[in-house]
Amino acid sequence: MTSKIIYTLTDEAPALATHSLLPMVEAFARTAGIAMETRDISLSGRILAVFSDKLKAEQKISDALAELGQLATQPEANIIKLPNISASMPQLKAAIKELQAQGYALPDYPDEPATDEEKDIKARYDKVKGSAVNPVLREGNSDRRAPLSVKNYARKHPHKMGAWAADSKAHVASMADGDFYGSEKSVTVGQAGDVKIELTANDGTTTVLKAKTTLKAGEVIDASVMSVAKLRSFLQAQIEDAKRQGVLFSVHLKATMMKVSDPVLFGHVVSVFYKDVLAKHADALKAIGFNPNNGIGDLYARLGDLPAEQQSAIKADLDAVYKAQPGLAMVNSDKGITNLHVPSDVIVDASMPAMIRDSGKMWNAEGKLQDAKAVIPDRCYAGVYQAVIDDCKRNGAFDPATMGSVPNVGLMAQAAEEYGSHDKTFVVPADGVVRVTDAAGNVLLEHAVQAGDLWRMCQTKDAPIQDWVKLAVNRARLSNTPAVFWLDPARGHDAQLIEKVQRYLKDHDTNGLDIRIMTPVEATLFSLERIRQGKDTISVTGNVLRDYLTDLFPIMELGTSAKMLSIVPLMAGGGLFETGAGGSAPKHVQQFVEEGFLRWDSLGEFLALAASLEHLANSYNNPKAKVLADTLDRATGKFLDENRSPDRKVGGLDNRGSHFYLVMFWAQALAEQTADADLQAKFAEVAKTLTENEAKIVAELAAPQGKPVDIGGYYRPDTAKVDAAMRPSATLNAAIAKLG
Ligand SMILES: NC(=O)C1=CN([C@@H]2O[C@H](COP(=O)(O)OP(=O)(O)OC[C@H]3O[C@@H](n4cnc5c(N)ncnc54)[C@H](OP(=O)(O)O)[C@@H]3O)[C@@H](O)[C@H]2O)C=CC1
Ligand SMILES: O=C(O)CCC(=O)C(=O)O
Ligand SMILES: [Mg+2]
Numbered sequence: 019m020t021s022k023i024i025y026t027l028t029d030e031a032p033a034l035a036t037h038s039l040l041p042m043v044e045a046f047a048r049t050a051g052i053a054m055e056t057r058d059i060s061l062s063g064r065i066l067a068v069f070s071d072k073l074k075a076e077q078k079i080s081d082a083l084a085e086l087g088q089l090a091t092q093p094e095a096n097i098i099k100l101p102n103i104s105a106s107m108p109q110l111k112a113a114i115k116e117l118q119a120q121g122y123a124l125p126d127y128p129d130e131p132a133t134d135e136e137k138d139i140k141a142r143y144d145k146v147k148g149s150a151v152n153p154v155l156r157e158g159n160s161d162r163r164a165p166l167s168v169k170n171y172a173r174k175h176p177h178k179m180g181a182w183a184a185d186s187k188a189h190v191a192s193m194a195d196g197d198f199y200g201s202e203k204s205v206t207v208g209q210a211g212d213v214k215i216e217l218t219a220n221d222g223t224t225t226v227l228k229a230k231t232t233l234k235a236g237e238v239i240d241a242s243v244m245s246v247a248k249l250r251s252f253l254q255a256q257i258e259d260a261k262r263q264g265v266l267f268s269v270h271l272k273a274t275m276m277k278v279s280d281p282v283l284f285g286h287v288v289s290v291f292y293k294d295v296l297a298k299h300a301d302a303l304k305a306i307g308f309n310p311n312n313g314i315g316d317l318y319a320r321l322g323d324l325p326a327e328q329q330s331a332i333k334a335d336l337d338a339v340y341k342a343q344p345g346l347a348m349v350n351s352d353k354g355i356t357n358l359h360v361p362s363d364v365i366v367d368a369s370m371p372a373m374i375r376d377s378g379k380m381w382n383a384e385g386k387l388q389d390a391k392a393v394i395p396d397r398c399y400a401g402v403y404q405a406v407i408d409d410c411k412r413n414g415a416f417d418p419a420t421m422g423s424v425p426n427v428g429l430m431a432q433a434a435e436e437y438g439s440h441d442k443t444f445v446v447p448a449d450g451v452v453r454v455t456d457a458a459g460n461v462l463l464e465h466a467v468q469a470g471d472l473w474r475m476c477q478t479k480d481a482p483i484q485d486w487v488k489l490a491v492n493r494a495r496l497s498n499t500p501a502v503f504w505l506d507p508a509r510g511h512d513a514q515l516i517e518k519v520q521r522y523l524k525d526h527d528t529n530g531l532d533i534r535i536m537t538p539v540e541a542t543l544f545s546l547e548r549i550r551q552g553k554d555t556i557s558v559t560g561n562v563l564r565d566y567l568t569d570l571f572p573i574m575e576l577g578t579s580a581k582m583l584s585i586v587p588l589m590a591g592g593g594l595f596e597t598g599a600g601g602s603a604p605k606h607v608q609q610f611v612e613e614g615f616l617r618w619d620s621l622g623e624f625l626a627l628a629a630s631l632e633h634l635a636n637s638y639n640n641p642k643a644k645v646l647a648d649t650l651d652r653a654t655g656k657f658l659d660e661n662r663s664p665d666r667k668v669g670g671l672d673n674r675g676s677h678f679y680l681v682m683f684w685a686q687a688l689a690e691q692t693a694d695a696d697l698q699a700k701f702a703e704v705a706k707t708l709t710e711n712e713a714k715i716v717a718e719l720a721a722p723q724g725k726p727v728d729i730g731g732y733y734r735p736d737t738a739k740v741d742a743a744m745r746p747s748a749t750l751n752a753a754i755a756k757l758g
Pocket of ligand 3: 367368565566569599600
């Protein structure tokens with residue numbers, strides 16, 4: 019077996035950064051006999067892979083995601099996973115358009131498929147849409163934390179935190195009833211078997227929503243429903259309340275990862291907020307195919323299809339809406355892009371912490387910060403953010419120089435919980451009752467529903483739960499830190515989990531450990547109180563809170579979740595090393611293209627690479643890999659100590675310059691170490707060259723800054739163009755080439 023690490027090629031900022039970093043990493047890894055292989059799991063790559071049959075021979079690419087999904091279930095897996103686009107519908111369509119323009123004969127996305135062929139095309143695209151990558155690769159639970167070196171760095175170089183006023187009007191608004199939280203029911207199934215999901219309408223007719231879902235013994239299933247009538251009246255009341263209080267209206271959902279439910283929720287917000295203009299022009303908007311689930315931006319984009327007169331009438335009525343309604347939080351006030359323009363622009367895990375970091379404010383239409391109402395319709399997790407906001411109002415902003423840390427152990431293996439619910443989420447077609455029945459006809463779960471309601475079922479397998487409990491105990495032991503399971507006994511699903519957690523904790527030696535179970539709000543208060551005293555508390559959570567908390571706490575503690583170590587110990591023994599805990603930072607690409615400056619911070623990649631090398635050293639007994647891992651660790655420490663992360667603006671060090679420093683420190687550490695004489699000798703020269711040419715290389719890397727860059731595409735940029743843009747230092751390239 020050869021030692022090999024798979025490095026994923028993804029999208030946007032992390033993909034650009036890869037063009038600079040990976041060639042250097044490859045050269046270093048080769049010295050230890052390690053092959054770095056790449057696999058394209060970008061949005062465009064995934065589209066091309068599923069439509070391979072429609073492409074010319076030279077355009078075909080293999081289905082790397084399917085291959086890696088398979089690999090993740092094998093003990094030899096060692097995968098470094100960078101963030102990728104989880105495409106919303108507008109992003110998917112934009113990517114299709116770009117690829118078509120590049121000469122790929124892809125079909126259009128059929129919004130309303132009529133023929134079997136169109137249905138097949140839609141099904142294939144829907145497979146690529148949303149969070150299509152992470153659930154496939156995450157065959158393990160997650161361990162996300164700020165390593166001590168990173169925490170020390172943040173304490174030494176605290177980022178800016180917006181001050182909090184006790185009378186801030188910022189708040190979270192959630193429904194009082196009729197939401198998923200209020201309706202959740204759950205059972206643990208004793209034996210393996212299949213279940214059926216069916217709607218019995220009030221007129222007596224039966225519709226099979228999903229004929230077969232296979233369950234394993236001990237699996238927890240839950241189901242819940244969101245009442246659309248109650249949602250819409252809640253939204254209307256919140257719009258009025260925002261106006262009354264003079265705060266910005268904003269909505270925070272996860273339309274990317276929750277690709278079936280949340281675009282629909284988003285669509286309701288759009289259609290309630292803009293109801294006057296949408297009602298008045300209903301026929302015209304139907305004719306141009308406007309769909310509120312794609313955001314109000316979809317309306318603006320399609321306006322051009324209407325006669326000029328009608329366009330200006332609609333525009334005037336849109337402006338009237340903005341006058342009558344409360345101010346909307348903006349994504350980009352210069353360009354007039356609101357919170358309701360694109361469902362993937364405001365994603366709750368990143369957007370709520372950003373609002374909290376900004377004193378409970380968001381951007382208004384004038385480009386100024388203003389107190390905001392954050393609408394998070396469902397109550398399952400919203401209370402966490404309100405608790406943080408209340409704490410900030412009471413005690414002021416958190417201080418990154420002194421605050422403790424909240425690492426996370428997250429249950430996510432095998433598409434656990436809500437994030438695996440897409441194939442079991444339905445917009446209910448008629449009033450009636452939805453039932454989940456087993457093969458013997460026993461009703462396991464049922465809900466009375468109305469047409470338009472969102473009904474969903476989630477699955478959580480037992481083996482991942484056992485693994486999660488074990489991981490929590492291990493982390494508590496290794497870090498000697500209290501661990502809190504964030505579970506709410508008032509929720510059907512969580513009540514089942516509490517029982518299992520209590521049972522499986524007995525399988526471990528928990529002597530001397532402080533392990534508790536608390537509701538999410540109690541756990542927040544407990545963790546925040548400790549954080550203000552500089553103490554750490556492990557959060558042990560389900561899949562959604564894993565996502566939310568691993569942006570929330572890092573953004574408060576470190577300014578960004580990019581600086582997180584994010585490991586997925588795969589249940590089959592392999593390792594999946596995610597890079598940071600954030601996304602693919604679309605704004606960074608915009609800045610790069612306009613100004614030739616890439617502010618992406620690759621610290622997450624550095625941390626993942628060290629963990630991956632360490633894993634490889636252990637599983638293949640490769641002492642050279644261990645030396646590479648240890649020296650990379652030292653280099654990262656120095657990198658943090660000297661604060662060589664990218665700046666935010668032209669003139670400072672950018673992503674490329676930060677890579678140079680990491681690589682120089684790594685080469686220096688290799689030249690200094692004595693554990694492996696061969697590596698020491700190999701790196702002596704490159705370390706010397708890089709050290710002596712520091713100023714020259716930094717200047718060569720900075721030379722292209724300040725000018726626009728043509729990368730030949732957004733979703734599928736031109737490799738040669740990006741290579742040239744990301745590797746502009748001939749001196750650095752030559753030094754690395756010498757490694758052979
Ligand atoms: N693991 C994955 O694959 C994930 C993928 N996504 C996907 O990413 C896309 C964008 O999602 P979004 O919610 O906007 O979240 P992002 O994390 O991409 O962006 C939010 C902000 O976080 C900051 N940020 C994140 N990573 C870095 C980094 N490495 N260096 C510097 N700053 C960073 C940037 O803020 P600033 O403006 O301050 O520079 C950025 O604008 C979506 O398509 C989403 O589906 C999202 C989360 C995880
Ligand atoms: O898969 C996705 O869409 C997002 C993943 C994410 O935000 C996370 O894991 O933190
Ligand atoms: Mg996240």
